[in-house]
Amino acid sequence: MEDLLFDFDQDGTADYAFWGQMDQNFPFQSQLDTFLLDCTAATGQLSPWSSFGCQSVFPDAQLTFTDLDLQSPGPAVCPGGENSPTEESLDVTKLSARTLAPHQPYKVQRHAANIRERKRMLSINSAFEELRCHVPTFPYEKRLSKIDTLRLAIAYIALLREILMSGCDPKSYVDECMKSGYKNQTNAIWNTSGGLSAP
């Protein structure tokens, strides 16, 4: 996995604009409180993915939940077939063989378990989307992967903690970071794996 390190020295203009925007839209204390205490309340616009995650993905996820409920336990249920259009899933006869008959209790149970697992994963993914809404990213960044989202969230929390402990104005603190270069790698490594690089 390729790791890249964000350096506040790079492209300071763009970074400054970004953080300025953050400061404007998110008064520091309220945002920190929101992020740490109530992840469901904020309607963050920090990330270019925010609208994607909060307004589009979540409703879709809800619909998906409903769909799963409605579909279970039908024959065409296996959305897994969508994702993995194997010969089996494309073959009509074999597909019908996947139909869950009452005399197949194991298959019925297994199928129900699959649906529950899919729901569970959807809820996890919804949580990731929500987390993406609260993690600041740069405009040129592509959508954060799950692992990048977690790592960036950790780094972001560390940065917010530092700002809190410094007692400085958040914007001034970030300005100072950019002037001197952010060298404290133990506290805020903006580390992503998605081949993220400055344009």
Next chain:
DNA sequence: TAGGCCATCTGGTCCT
């Protein structure tokens, strides 16, 4: 084409 990321299925384990 290789590697990264992801969704899905599956069986095992733990909990209620």
Next chain:
DNA sequence: AGGACCAGATGGCCTA
């Protein structure tokens, strides 16, 4: 017993 959670396996999609 049934559901939640977890990790491994598998295959598809996308990008460098």
